[in-house]
Amino acid sequence: YDLNATGAITIDASGSNAISIGSDTNTGNINIGSGDSARTITLGHSNSTKVDINAIAVEIDGTTLSLDGTDTTNLTMTANAAETKTLTISATNSDGSNVSNMDIDADGTIDIDGAGGINIGKAADVAIDIDSSTLDIDASGAITIDSVDDSNLTVTASGKDLDIAVVGGGTQELRLASAGTGASAIHLNASAGGVNIDSADMITIDAADEIELT
DSSP: OOOOOSSOOOOOOSTTOOOOSSOSSOOOOOOSSOSSSOOOOOOSOTTOSOOOOOOSOOOOOOSSOOOOOSSOOOOOOOOOOSSOOOOOOOOOOOOTTOOOOOOOOOSSOOOOOOTTOOOSSOSSOOOOOOOOSOOOOOOSSOOOOOOSSOOOOOOOSTTOOOOOOOOSOSSOOOOOOOOOOSTTSSOOOOSSSOOOOOOSSOOOOOOSSOOOOO
């Protein structure tokens, strides 16, 4: 059946009666706005209570895509399968002269949780820049920081201290180690003040060569 009109076509149902399209069990496609023309396709109204889309697969392609919500919103995958499933959010730009960036903002907090862990920069080694008013790192286990180049841990403000401590008690040790082979493999330098060493027990200094105190 082919319906054409030189003017508008309006389909309405009185009261709360439903308007159904493709509500039978036939398998023919339903095409809306599939003609090759520049037109706006509108579903729903700002006062519509709900737009519900159900399908085995939903595919949305567009030059631009905007999803906006004015209330609590979620994008959720709830798989129930015998294999690992992945929710991928990706940004790419096939233009060799430009890239695609991803910007995540919130005027509150951003929470990232992973039952199996949280990996950052896993695919390749890239620069990671963290700027914050304060940085608080807590771990219930070990903390390991490794680098293959010159590194530093520095406090730059005047009158501020840097504490490195083990405070649990018992047979704890604070170890400073260097595999360097130069004359100053471990270098302690107080450029404008003194050096204060206090010990509640003995102090032992061992050297395989000479010991000089000047």
